[in-house]
Amino acid sequence: xxxxxxxxxxxxxxxxxxxxxxxxxxxxxxxxxxxxxxxxxxxxxxxxxxxxxxxxxxxxxxxxxxxxxxxxxxxxxxxxxxxxxxxxxxxxxxxxxxxxxxxxxxxxxxxxxxxxxxxxxxxxxxxxxxxxxxxxxxxxxxxxxxxxxxxxxxxxxxxxxxxxxxxxxxxxxxxxxxxxxxxxxxxxxxxxxxxxxxxxxxxxxxxxxxxxxxxxxxxxxxxxxxxxxxxxxxxxxxxxxxxxxxxxxxxxxxxxxxxxxxxxxxxxxxxxxxxxxxxxxxxxxxxxxxxxxxxxxxxxx
Amino acid sequence: xxxxxxxxxxxxxxxxxxxxxxxxxxxxxxxxxxxxxxxxxxxxxxxxxxxxxxxxxxxxxxxxxxxxxxxxxxxxxxxxxxxxxxxxxxxxxxxxxxxxxxxxxxxxxxxxxxxxxxxxxxxxxxxxxxxxxxxxxxxxxxxxxxxxxxxxxxxxxxxxxxxxxxxxxxxxxxxxxxxxxxxxxxxxxxxxxxxxxxxxxxxxxxxxxxxxxxxxxxxxxxxxxxxxxxxxxxxxxxxxxxxxxxxxxxxxxxxxxxxxxxxxxxxxxxxxxxxxxxxxxxxxxxxxxxxxxxxxxxxxxxxxxxxxxxxxxxxxxxxxxxxxxxxxxxxxxxxxxxxxxxxxxxxxxxxxxxxxxxxxxxxxxxxxxxxxxxxxxxxxxxxxxxxxxxxxxxxxxxxxxxxxxxxxxxxxxxxxxxxxxxxxxxxxxxxxxxxxxxxx
Numbered sequence: 249x250x251x252x253x254x255x256x257x258x259x260x261x262x263x264x265x266x267x268x269x270x271x272x273x274x275x276x277x278x279x280x281x282x283x284x285x286x287x288x289x290x291x292x293x294x295x296x297x298x299x300x301x302x303x304x305x306x307x308x309x310x311x312x313x314x315x316x317x318x319x320x321x322x323x324x325x326x327x328x329x330x331x332x333x334x335x336x337x338x339x340x341x342x343x344x345x346x347x348x349x350x351x352x353x354x355x356x357x358x359x360x361x362x363x364x365x366x367x368x369x370x371x372x373x374x375x376x377x378x379x380x381x382x383x384x385x386x387x388x389x390x391x392x393x394x395x396x397x398x399x400x401x402x403x404x405x406x407x408x409x410x411x412x413x414x415x416x417x418x419x420x421x422x423x424x425x426x427x428x429x430x431x432x433x434x435x436x437x438x439x440x441x442x443x444x445x446x447x448x449x450x451x452x453x454x455x456x457x458x459x460x461x462x463x464x465x466x467x468x469x470x471x472x473x474x475x476x477x478x479x480x481x482x483x484x485x486x487x488x489x490x491x492x493x494x495x496x497x498x499x500x501x502x503x504x505x506x507x508x509x510x511x512x513x514x515x516x517x518x519x520x521x522x523x524x525x526x527x528x529x530x531x532x533x534x535x536x537x538x539x540x541x542x543x544x545x546x547x548x549x
Numbered sequence: 550x551x552x553x554x555x556x557x558x559x560x561x562x563x564x565x566x567x568x569x570x571x572x573x574x575x576x577x578x579x580x581x582x583x584x585x586x587x588x589x590x591x592x593x594x595x596x597x598x599x600x601x602x603x604x605x606x607x608x609x610x611x612x613x614x615x616x617x618x619x620x621x622x623x624x625x626x627x628x629x630x631x632x633x634x635x636x637x638x639x640x641x642x643x644x645x646x647x648x649x650x651x652x653x654x655x656x657x658x659x660x661x662x663x664x665x666x667x668x669x670x671x672x673x674x675x676x677x678x679x680x681x682x683x684x685x686x687x688x689x690x691x692x693x694x695x696x697x698x699x700x701x702x703x704x705x706x707x708x709x710x711x712x713x714x715x716x717x718x719x720x721x722x723x724x725x726x727x728x729x730x731x732x733x734x735x736x737x738x739x740x741x742x743x744x745x746x747x748x749x750x751x752x753x754x755x756x757x758x759x760x761x762x763x764x765x766x767x768x769x770x771x772x773x774x775x776x777x778x779x780x781x782x783x784x785x786x787x788x789x790x791x792x793x794x795x796x797x798x799x800x801x802x803x804x805x806x807x808x809x810x811x812x813x814x815x816x817x818x819x820x821x822x823x824x825x826x827x828x829x830x831x832x833x834x835x836x837x838x839x840x841x842x843x844x845x846x847x848x849x850x851x852x853x854x855x856x857x858x859x860x861x862x863x864x865x866x867x868x869x870x871x872x873x874x875x876x877x878x879x880x881x882x883x884x885x886x887x888x889x890x891x892x893x894x895x896x897x898x899x900x901x902x903x904x905x906x907x908x909x910x911x912x913x914x915x916x917x918x919x920x921x922x923x924x925x926x927x928x929x930x931x932x933x934x935x936x937x938x939x940x941x942x943x944x945x946x947x948x949x950x951x952x953x954x955x956x957x958x959x960x961x962x963x964x965x966x967x968x969x970x971x972x973x974x975x976x977x978x979x980x981x982x983x984x985x986x987x988x989x
Contacts, residue, residue: 307831307834308834308835310805311805311808311809311812311832312808312809312812312834312835394637397637397638397641398637398640398641401638401642401643402641406638406641406643407643484630484634485634485637488593488595488623488625488638488645489623490623490624490625497626500626501597501624501625501626503626504597504626504627504628505597505598505599505626505627506597506598506627506859506861509598509599509824509827509896509897513831
């Protein structure tokens with residue numbers, strides 16, 4: 249996102265990541281950066297590879313055979329996971345999808361409206377508001393979890409789906425990103441032109457600005473989706489009914505069953521492996537929105 | 550803000566120490582909603598025991614149905630974090646009616662006023678338990694804060710076949726234990742008798758308890774921390790010495806490497822507790838039927854004592870609107886024959902109730918130990934010898950310091966006694982910071 253700056257009123261081709269690279273110049277392979285990136289990739293992918301391979305091992309193979317040698321227990325692990333407490337795993341998966349999907353969607357809507365407002369309208373206290381939001385970006389959500397719990401307990405909302413959804417709808421980082429993206433991608437000329445043609449503010453936002461902001465909003469959506477999908481502490485504090493648990497929490501209960509019960513490692517590993525798929529699928533599907541170049545031709549410079 | 554917190558903790562510390570009298574005063578306001586009930590009652594229960602919902606179904610379809618008390622299980626993850634979660638919920642007045650709590654967590658919960666005194670509602674439950682076990686739920690007062698559920702008396706597990714192969718005898722004293730470790734090293738330098746893990750504070754606490762340590766005691770209205778007492782130092786010195794001279798391993802337990810060492814016979818013994826068969830079944834599946842259990846080695850030949858590692862109880866929270874009904878359920882769950890049988894079958898627990906230790910599921914040995922038919926008779930005898938334990942309101946701090954200090958010491962093969970002193974200092978400092986009075 250380094251190519252995006254706050255002051256640019258004019259749209260810049262290629263503000264979205266991964267698009268608009270300059271013409272390819274023939275150059276030799278830079279050895280050091282390539283090696284560094286390869287190392288980084290290895291560092292990131294090795295744990296994933298471990299999960300993939302470990303999920304194929306049966307209970308007796310998991311700790312006794314060579315780490316990166318596939319086992320023979322994948323189907324057994326799957327059916328065990330499926331059978332565990334009448335398939336509560338799939339319930340967790342559905343909960344995670346609900347929390348992350350709906351939460352990210354709502355969060356993106358809020359971010360879009362607030363980001364657009366902060367970028368396009370001039371009003372008193374705008375910068376103050378934005379700065380407060382910036383401090384929100386720096387505040388780790390973890391430290392807010394307990395206060396949020398106490399607050400929601402006052403409203404009698406704890407241990408409900410809402411208790412996990414509500415606190416995650418306002419994402420300071422999402423608003424921040426949406427504002428920056430709106431400032432860079434929605435030219436004031438276009439907004440003016442809309443007003444001249446007699447469109448109301450809401451119409452301008454939904455029909456003109458929103459499509460232009462789409463790549464940025466997709467980013468906000470994905471960020472928020474992953475953040476909620478991976479979130480542990482907030483649902484941990486909020487929820488006590490394990491039918492409402494997301495995957496992160498559910499797998500944790502499989503690991504911590506008390507000293508006299510061995511952890512269900514094979515189930516946890518298989519569960520973690522399956523939990524990766526929705527995320528990968530989501531990225532593959534949503535990725536294409538990034539390349540939409542709606543800006544071309546909107547303004548003639 | 551800070552001042553009030555300080556005051557609250559001091560008064561709750563006093564509550565623990567002075568017991569019933571102070572607590573009666575504190576609890577009188579909340580007693581109104583916990584008194585007589587009319588109509589059906591619905592209770593929630595936070596527990597981590599697997600299969601507990603099936604045990605609770607027995608209640609809901611049996612005695613609970615008659616008395617219109619319905620219990621709903623909300624399965625939780627075990628550990629220190631659950632204590633934090635209970636306390637957070639309690640702060641909002643939203644703690645469940647019933648909680649499962651490890652014995653060492655009880656003082657923490659009680660000093661935060663999260664657990665109710667149920668002495669009036671549990672009937673003659675006391676008679677079903679060994680004194681040392683029951684005492685853990687009263688914290689040495691006249692109050693009763695929980696009903697014991699399972700216990701973890703410590704035992705010595707060893708590979709029967711390999712002991713024979715290496716010409717070793719089962720050690721009955723810790724001196725013999727050390728000699729056995731050395732003898733094994735001489736015979737087979739690559740094999741270790743066992744490991745001393747710096748990851749498991751519970752193991753060390755149990756070993757210190759066996760040696761007679763009393764880590765937390767009260768005198769007057771003050772806490773006294775005895776982590777750096779002679780008994781604990783003796784234990785630390787013993788294990789530190791063995792690690793230092795290389796007679797035993799110093800790798801942590803419950804790792805893939807540890808599992809492998811047990812499974813391949815690289816480690817041939819384990820100081821553990823009654824629940825070990827379940828762990829061994831996952832850790833060392835190939836060695837099934839080759840292990841045997843014996844009492845823990847003693848410090849002197851005349852002694853016959855063991856420590857405990859693990860175990861938990863069922864408590865009723867002060868937030869509960871139906872304390873009486875909740876206490877009734879807690880007593881049923883942990884003393885009724887059918888309930889205990891189901892607990893053993895569904896949750897795999899070793900019951901605290903003495904009558905259950907030799908009945909039902911415990912008449913036959915665990916499958917993994919089918920070679921030792923009297924496994925549970927022996928276990929019940931050993932459980933009788935459990936030394937009293939003494940837990941305080943910040944066991945979690947002591948345990949965390951243990952992991953840090955002993956972890957470093959075990960890795961560098963350095964002095965364990967200094968690590969004990971660190972534990973003592975950090976625990977005392979934390980108690981003071983929390984506002985408790987600490988005896989010098």
